[in-house]
Amino acid sequence: MTSNDDGQTRDKDLHGPESQRGRTRGESRRRIIRRIGFGVLGFVIAVGGAGALLAHQVSSVRSQLVYAMDLAPQLRADVESEDHRAAEIILETIQEQTSAARSTATGPLWKAASYIPVLGSNFSAVREVAVSANDITIRAVAPLLDRYGSLNLQTLSPTDGRFNIAEIQEAAPSISTAANTVQLSYQRLASLDLSRLLPEVAQPVSEATEQLEKLTEILDTASSTSQLLPAMLGADGPRNYLVLVQNSSEARATGGIPGALVILHTDDGRVSLGEHTSAVALGAFRPTLEVDSEQVALFTGRLGTQMQNVNLTPHFPTAAQTATLMWEERHPDQKIDGVLALDPVVLSHLLEATGPLDLTDVQVLAQIRTTGLPSSLTKDNVVPTLLSEVYKEIDDPEAQDAYFAAVAGRVFSAFTEGQGDGTQLAKALGTSIKENRLYLWSSHPSEQSIVASTPLQGSVTGRDAGGTAFGVYFNDGTGAKMDYYASRTVQLVKSCQAGEYSQYTVRVTVTNNAPNDAGTTLPAYVTGEGVFGVEPGRIRTNYVVYGPSQAFVETATVDGQSVPISSGRHGQRPVGTVPLELGPGETSTIEMLFSGVVQNSEPLLRVTPTIQPSKEVIGPLERDTCG
Numbered sequence: 001m002t003s004n005d006d007g008q009t010r011d012k013d014l015h016g017p018e019s020q021r022g023r024t025r026g027e028s029r030r031r032i033i034r035r036i037g038f039g040v041l042g043f044v045i046a047v048g049g050a051g052a053l054l055a056h057q058v059s060s061v062r063s064q065l066v067y068a069m070d071l072a073p074q075l076r077a078d079v080e081s082e083d084h085r086a087a088e089i090i091l092e093t094i095q096e097q098t099s100a101a102r103s104t105a106t107g108p109l110w111k112a113a114s115y116i117p118v119l120g121s122n123f124s125a126v127r128e129v130a131v132s133a134n135d136i137t138i139r140a141v142a143p144l145l146d147r148y149g150s151l152n153l154q155t156l157s158p159t160d161g162r163f164n165i166a167e168i169q170e171a172a173p174s175i176s177t178a179a180n181t182v183q184l185s186y187q188r189l190a191s192l193d194l195s196r197l198l199p200e201v202a203q204p205v206s207e208a209t210e211q212l213e214k215l216t217e218i219l220d221t222a223s224s225t226s227q228l229l230p231a232m233l234g235a236d237g238p239r240n241y242l243v244l245v246q247n248s249s250e251a252r253a254t255g256g257i258p259g260a261l262v263i264l265h266t267d268d269g270r271v272s273l274g275e276h277t278s279a280v281a282l283g284a285f286r287p288t289l290e291v292d293s294e295q296v297a298l299f300t301g302r303l304g305t306q307m308q309n310v311n312l313t314p315h316f317p318t319a320a321q322t323a324t325l326m327w328e329e330r331h332p333d334q335k336i337d338g339v340l341a342l343d344p345v346v347l348s349h350l351l352e353a354t355g356p357l358d359l360t361d362v363q364v365l366a367q368i369r370t371t372g373l374p375s376s377l378t379k380d381n382v383v384p385t386l387l388s389e390v391y392k393e394i395d396d397p398e399a400q401d402a403y404f405a406a407v408a409g410r411v412f413s414a415f416t417e418g419q420g421d422g423t424q425l426a427k428a429l430g431t432s433i434k435e436n437r438l439y440l441w442s443s444h445p446s447e448q449s450i451v452a453s454t455p456l457q458g459s460v461t462g463r464d465a466g467g468t469a470f471g472v473y474f475n476d477g478t479g480a481k482m483d484y485y486a487s488r489t490v491q492l493v494k495s496c497q498a499g500e501y502s503q504y505t506v507r508v509t510v511t512n513n514a515p516n517d518a519g520t521t522l523p524a525y526v527t528g529e530g531v532f533g534v535e536p537g538r539i540r541t542n543y544v545v546y547g548p549s550q551a552f553v554e555t556a557t558v559d560g561q562s563v564p565i566s567s568g569r570h571g572q573r574p575v576g577t578v579p580l581e582l583g584p585g586e587t588s589t590i591e592m593l594f595s596g597v598v599q600n601s602e603p604l605l606r607v608t609p610t611i612q613p614s615k616e617v618i619g620p621l622e623r624d625t626c627g
Helices: 002-015 018-079 085-103 108-113 120-146 165-190 197-230 294-298 307-312 317-330 344-354 364-369 382-393 397-416 420-435 445-451
Strands: 239-247 257-267 270-278 336-343 439-442 469-476 487-494 502-512 539-546 552-558 566-568 573-582 587-597 604-607
Touching: 018 085, 018 120, 085 120, 108 120, 120 197, 120 539, 165 197, 165 445, 165 552, 197 445, 239 397, 257 307, 257 397, 270 397, 294 539, 294 552, 294 566, 317 336, 317 439, 317 573, 336 566, 344 382, 364 397, 382 397, 439 445, 469 487, 469 502, 487 604, 502 573, 552 573, 573 587
Parallel strands: 239 336, 469 604
Antiparallel strands: 239 257, 257 270, 336 439, 469 539, 487 502, 502 587, 539 573, 552 587, 566 573
């Protein structure tokens, strides 16, 4: 009984309420586990599928962008060869590829991938590249190609001395749209943090950003030019422009002494040359014309006494305004609408496009008959002729400047008459602007505000002087034409940073390449005959160095020896000046130290243009080795 009772009791225990609850809990746990298992399996399958799909999308986007980029050179070739239909076909293909890449890279899966830790930033970067590529193709390249006829450089070149203003005006909106689109795309890519990207992503993004930066500069200049040209070419009435032909044999901060002067007339697109004369012929101005006192403190009152000295300051707007006042005082019946400055190297660039030119000026031809000066100008002989040979053959300074002005006028005539290839002429002007050999100022405030946004402005204060900007400018102290024999190199050296501020040393190395017997064999007008206290054959130059805004100029040395430094400020920029005199064959190095540089951007260095190629003058940034 007992055992049966015990068995029944145990059986009751096994099938009672408590046992039922336990079995229910166990089955629930098993069901939950099964569900979790199936869920995990489903998640793994989904992730695997998404991963495979994402990998496919990455491959597709990469292929589409690479294919589009590979077609770009062909598009450029078709445009340059004027095969408009072929260019349209290539552009359609590029649009298809970039649109497909954009669609994928902005899709939900790609967006989700951009949130993946570590790798997500790479997906975001590629998305920005795809969007930028598509924007540029549709909103920049396509509108420009639609305006192809108006934008053709041959069409934009003058014909019989006249520019087609209407075509320039029609093209302006397309150029402006393209410039804005590229600018926004550049800003989008420039804002990416490359340090967070994989190398295989960071490198092409960096390269694309650099290319967009260059394209931005080109299109911004083109946009500004298309806005300026109609009015400047006389669309709203006749204009007069004063052209300063800067003589690089006697250095001035913006390039050279403005010895030759030419008046340029424009009216309804037609361009013609007016009076050409010399700065000497204008004489001295008494009383001295009023010039900005801050610049007078740096460069003396000579800025307002003679046309030859208006560009002792590197700030071209000041030089141009002063030159305008001087011309209008001597010619009260003639209003100047703007000032253009260039040097003989610009003329050589233009002659490369136009080809050789025969001189036609009656007075110049008379001089040629009695001298050894060439009767035909080429890209190779124009610089030595104007900066050296003319002084050996012509004694009278006014006659020298007249020859100079006549040569410049002949080159201008060829340009305005449309002689030469339009593409080559545009390239010549672009090279001249890039080398800071071409400056422009307008007396019309609305136009000057546009000029101020271009590389033509020649300003040392304001927007272009922001950041870590340095400038090294040369002003002749010999009172002669000896700079033809000077060669210079300029370099920045960044010191190890201490705290929040940086230090930079500006290093200028100068050589006098004149022959040893220059004092006796070179013409007196070239050596100066010691009139200004410089022994014939020697070169004396004042080196004016600008540092970044709010920095300080500390010390200066010549060949390692401390020298006195004349210092001041222009705007918020520190300015130091050191004179240097060298005999034939001598070389010296000036070093000027700037402290308290708060800017941390890549440094920008501007230097007075000379007859040397700019790439030979400006050296690479050097950094001191930190221990």
